[in-house]
Amino acid sequence: MFLGMDSGLYAAYTGLLGRTQALDTAANNLANAGTVGFRAQRDYFRSVLTDIGSDVSASQVGNAVNDYGVLGGSLTDLGQGAVTATGNPLDLALDGQGFFGIQTPQGMQYTRDGSFTRSDAGVLVTQQGEPVLDAKGQAIMIPTGAVTIAPDGSVSVATAQGSALVGQIGVFGFPLGTQPLAEGTNRFAAPDGVQATAMDATIRQGALEGSNLDAVHGTMQLILVQRQAEMMQKALSVFDNEFDKTAAEQLGRVS
DSSP, X not given: OHHHHHHHHHHHXXXXXXXXXXXXXXXXXXXXXXXXXXXXXXXXEEEEXXXXXXXXXXXXXXXXXXXXXXXXXXXXOOOOOOEEEOOOTTBEEEESSOEEEEEETTEEEEESOOBOEEOTTSBEEOTTSOBBBBTTSOBOBOOSSEEEEOTTOEEEEEETTEEEEEEEBOEEEOOTTOOOEEOSSSEEEOOTTOOOEEOOOEEEETEEEOOSSOHHHHHHHHHHHHHHHHHHHHHHXXXXXXXXXXXXXHHHTOO
């Protein structure tokens, strides 16, 4: 009885801890539902079942109490977000996989946020002033003039002397199965020992990709996780009260 009660308490506590972590994830996802290029986080379990007992004679009810899932953390959902036309020639969206490469004070990072602009020095930069890189990791200079960006990322500028090709925007990908490290709402870095490489991708000029989680689904997920956390909290209270009752009964028998 004590094994079932103990492990039931641990299972309820683990469930509450897992749902609390999931609540933080769901809240962060919902808060960034309107962030350009945001990639939602999805919770995963480190193991399907955690077996803390090996008593083969235990009942099915006991096994159900003693075996429970353990939340392992969260993974980035790399699914496509909705693409919306803006009409701004320096707004870019990616169709399919891949990231834009940008040079930040923390080193090279990657993003799906293509809301770029031209700096006073003529460099293609992010809204934070970070240079956008080509496939070789170099900044892209854009002279004054009408800008045309082809689906392969080639950048042409129409000047008084005619149209000239000034560079090609780099698109980078990670090896299959690699999870990029989240460095902010829509920034990522390569994991240790992993090198992002240039890849072919389709770029849409005059458009931006939104978050891959809309506000409706984000709200529903948040409500669901809140209810699950409340259920785990109630279960924990039940086991706690049962411990108090058992302790009172046992102490009364001590002579």
